[in-house]
Amino acid sequence: MDAEWLQRRQVAVYAAAVALAGAVAASRPAAASSLERVVDPVLAVLLYVTFLEIPFVRLRRALANTRFLAAALALNFLVVPVVVWVLAHALPDSPAVLVGALMVLLTPCIDYVVPFTAIAGGDAEQLTATTPALMLVQLLLLPGFLWLFVGPEVARVVDARPFVEAFAFLIAAPLTLAWLTEALADRSAAGRRWQTAMGWLPVPAMAGTLFVVVGSQLPRVWDSIARVAAVVPVYVAFLVVMPLLARVVVGFLEVDVGEGRALVFTAVTRNSLVVLPLALALPAGYELAPAVVVTQTLVELAGMVALTRIVPAWLLPEAG
Numbered sequence: 001m002d003a004e005w006l007q008r009r010q011v012a013v014y015a016a017a018v019a020l021a022g023a024v025a026a027s028r029p030a031a032a033s034s035l036e037r038v039v040d041p042v043l044a045v046l047l048y049v050t051f052l053e054i055p056f057v058r059l060r061r062a063l064a065n066t067r068f069l070a071a072a073l074a075l076n077f078l079v080v081p082v083v084v085w086v087l088a089h090a091l092p093d094s095p096a097v098l099v100g101a102l103m104v105l106l107t108p109c110i111d112y113v114v115p116f117t118a119i120a121g122g123d124a125e126q127l128t129a130t131t132p133a134l135m136l137v138q139l140l141l142l143p144g145f146l147w148l149f150v151g152p153e154v155a156r157v158v159d160a161r162p163f164v165e166a167f168a169f170l171i172a173a174p175l176t177l178a179w180l181t182e183a184l185a186d187r188s189a190a191g192r193r194w195q196t197a198m199g200w201l202p203v204p205a206m207a208g209t210l211f212v213v214v215g216s217q218l219p220r221v222w223d224s225i226a227r228v229a230a231v232v233p234v235y236v237a238f239l240v241v242m243p244l245l246a247r248v249v250v251g252f253l254e255v256d257v258g259e260g261r262a263l264v265f266t267a268v269t270r271n272s273l274v275v276l277p278l279a280l281a282l283p284a285g286y287e288l289a290p291a292v293v294v295t296q297t298l299v300e301l302a303g304m305v306a307l308t309r310i311v312p313a314w315l316l317p318e319a320g
Contacts, residue, residue, distance in 0.1 A: 021214035035216035051178035100292025107271035122261030
């Protein structure tokens with residue numbers, strides 16, 4: 001079994017990981033707390049091996065692509081809020097449900113969107129270069145969006161700390177380690193052997209991430225399934241509408257196929273793992289918000305696995 005064998009069978013591997021996580025969550029719900037403690041470390045490993053596949057000379061070049069950055073910001077902070085405002089009218093009249101859904105839908109992903117983009121043949125290095133801006137802008141705008149959509153009470157309790165900690169642990173640290181690994185590989189045989197050995201890890205790392213996320217979060221949803229079921233159609237609608245709108249935006253821009261796919265994925269993938277601590281810190285009366293956030297995670301993971309096939313096959317195929 002080698003990296004190429006795993007790449008050819010990656011969707012089956014991911015489906016097996018999700019199925020196994022569901023079985024563990026159903027048979028041993030007490031394991032959820034243990035799995036939840038390793039979500040961030042497993043995600044950091046996934047991002048490290050993903051960043052290893054991005055030569056840093058290309059990443060430096062990506063930082064200068066202001067057109068892509070502007071398109072990513074416009075999609076996430078102009079187009080997405082309008083879509084969310086429309087979809088929010090279909091949510092039940094419950095402040096906790098509304099706040100949980102808004103928190104997660106209004107914040108673009110800064111972590112596992114990168115490997116999903118790479119799987120779909122998108123420009124992962126270009127997307128990586130935009131993560132600092134995406135993190136900073138969502139941090140600044142989320143309180144304002146909540147104030148507009150819900151009111152000032154919730155906007156005041158949004159804490160910047162989870163965003164900053166997530167960026168440091170899930171983006172800055174793996175990116176630095178990947179750069180050091182690449183530098184070592186340029187200077188020593190041992191470094192090259194290590195980099196080669198890491199080449200088989202992206203698919204197992206993604207499968208491990210899917211397993212720990214689904215296994216740790218599914219019991220949260222089961223406890224509140226009757227009350228959060230109404231948000232599932234809204235999340236599914238978002239997964240259907242945003243790729244199509246992003247494709248329209250890509251059609252107006254002079255970007256290559258890889259950049260176009262990256263724009264689709266950044267428009268669709270949300271920051272659920274970072275937003276969850278914010279939802280857990282909400283005051284009394286919002287106890288349902290974390291389950292609403294977790295439900296989005298589970299719906300999105302299924303959608304991402306599908307979109308890694310749909311985007312390159314139909315939405316943005318290679319030219320010719």
